[in-house]
Amino acid sequence: MTNGKKPRLRTLHRKLLATMLAALLAAIGIYLLTDTVGQAFIERVYMSAAAQNQRNLATVSSFQTYAREFNLSSRDTEMISRWAISQDDTYILLYKDRRLALEAGWWGIDEESSGTESLDDLYDVITYPVYLRDGVFQAVVYDFSEAKLYDGVQIGAIALACVMFAIFMLIYNRRITRAIVEISEEVKQIGDGNLQLQLTASGDDELARLTESVESMRKSILKKTDEQQQALEKNQSLISAMSHDIRNPLTALLGYLDLALSGQYRSPEEMKSYLEAAYSRALQLKTLTDELFRYSLVFGAQELPIQLEPFDAAALLDQMVGEGIVMLEQKGYTICRAVQPVSCQIQMDASYFKRVLDNLADNICKYADPAKPIHVLVAQENGALTLCVSNTILKNPGQVESNRIGLRICEKIMRQMGGTFEKRQTEDTFTVTLTLPAQPLAVEERETS
Known part of the structure; x- marks a missing residue:
């Protein structure tokens, strides 16, 4: 980048917020879609004129059957009230001579409204004849059973929205969990000694940084292992070389000293030459041991005893x-x-x-x-x-x-x-x-x- 700034890390926190926002938008979308489709279906099918007329006929037929069974008149308000209460999503208005004679619903009988309203006051209603003991009445039925359907659509839309939100979050959670499990398995393999396993970071969040850190750790361990192996090989080579190099002057040194100690010389000058040769071999041994000491200073694991x-x-x-x-x-x-x-x-x-x-x-x-x-x-x-x-x-x-x-x-x-x-x-x-x-x-x- 030209400005020298590092790109902002897409942290898991930001990804979680983005996922929650996307899930919320998807949930709102599925809610609006379900609610719109459900209401349109209710309006088109359940609330059509034919469907309403069919339900009203069924209600009138039920009331007519009940009235014939008990030979009811408009004054049998207690019996009519029982039937009305059982119809929890409809109520019925009975008109005689185009005047309101009776109003019955889920609350029972409304006697105060009798005679106060005229059928002519109602607009665009369908009347159905009802035969009671005291005459023929015109029935107007109001059905509000669609309220339950609207409520059901609302509940279904909310449920689908919650499911959509949960799906988004489960997908996000599954991705994070799978990444953590993969990293855990790879770390376990590295811990078991498989240092050749190469980790590849995907993404730019904390998990990617964790993968990079583990990969860096693997490379560091592998490098140190290689260095230790090389140091071990060097030590073995050094020991072999030193053993061979030390053996030769040491053998010669012991030989010259043995000749001197056993008196196998013909003159003092010859004995002096033996001693000089032994001294030369001793100097070679000192040089070799100094070289070994210097090598141990460099490749030894411990720090030098420096006193500042x-x-x-x-x-x-x-x-x-x-x-x-x-x-x-x-x-x-x-x-x-x-x-x-x-x-x-x-x-x-x-x-x-x-x-x-x-x-x-x-x-x-x-x-x-x-x-x-x-x-x-x-x-x-x-x-x-x-x-x-x-x-x-x-x-x-x-x-x-x-x-x-x-x-x-x-x-x-x-x-x-x-x-x-x-x-x-x-x-x-x-x-x-x-x-x-x-x-x-x-x-x-x-x-x-």
């Missing part, structure tokens, strides 16, 4: 770096110094820092071209003390081989002291840069300096 102490950087560098420069000059190297004024305090282990400088000097003696100058830079900047050493690489180093163990020891030491160790090599130049955190000098030290 505060030192005046100027005094310490003047002593340690100066000693190394004098030693190199004695061996014929030309040193170009660029030492800036230093006024700070550093935390370090002097003995281990001396080992770093000794390794650098030893590296120069092995691989630097003595005909070219060695550049040494000391500077204090950006809260750090920097020591930079650069040399020209020897074109034909002969039989000298490098396994870089000394440089790895330097890197490990500097890292544990809170500093850095950087090496950079070009076609003909090798440069090492050391840095350590610099702290201001104490007041007493400033006054002394």
Whole structure:
């Protein structure tokens, strides 16, 4: 992205809200659709003129049958009331001589309305003849049974809306649950040792980030396992090589000492030659054991026993770096110094820092071209003390081989002291840069300096 901002993560919370909104809209849509279709069906079928007339005829027929069975007259209000109460979704108006004679419904009989209304006051109604003991009456039937159907449509629409909402949420929940189960199974396989199982994140939510984290963990474990395997193979190779290399000078050393101890020499000069040869083999053993110790420093799992102490950087560098420069000059190297004024305090282990400088000097003696100058830079900047050493690489180093163990020891030491160790090599130049955190000098030290 051009603005440098990271894309917003579509979190599970946002997805849940979006799913709920979609489910709500779908539920509202299914509710409106069901309600509209249901009401249209009621209006078209149940509320048609033919259907209403058929229901009214059935109601009148039921009342006529009831009246004949009990030989009712319009004055038998108690019996008529019983029938009316049983008809919970209709009521009936009886007119005689076009005047309201009786009104009966689910509430019973309304006697106060008798004679107050005229049939002529009603508009667009159908009358049905009803025969009672005291004459013929005109019946007007009002049927409101459709209210139950409308209520049923409403309940059905609400139920379908709830089902639709639940379906959306179940689908979302199933997707999340399935993703969690898949991640759990993959983690279990990794825990069982299947480090070759590659996890692929899909989506851009927390589950995708969890998958990426698990995949990163798998790669890290796999990398460490490979490194441990390589270290084990190197250790085995080293042990085999060291055993062979140590056996030869040790056998020779024991042989020369045995000759000397058993008196198998013809002159003191011959015995001296045995001792010199034994001493040479002992030096070879020391070199091999030193190499083994340096290897253990680099590849050992434990940290070095470094004890940090505060030192005046100027005094310490003047002593340690100066000693190394004098030693190199004695061996014929030309040193170009660029030492800036230093006024700070550093935390370090002097003995281990001396080992770093000794390794650098030893590296120069092995691989630097003595005909070219060695550049040494000391500077204090950006809260750090920097020591930079650069040399020209020897074109034909002969039989000298490098396994870089000394440089790895330097890197490990500097890292544990809170500093850095950087090496950079070009076609003909090798440069090492050391840095350590610099702290201001104490007041007493400033006054002394």
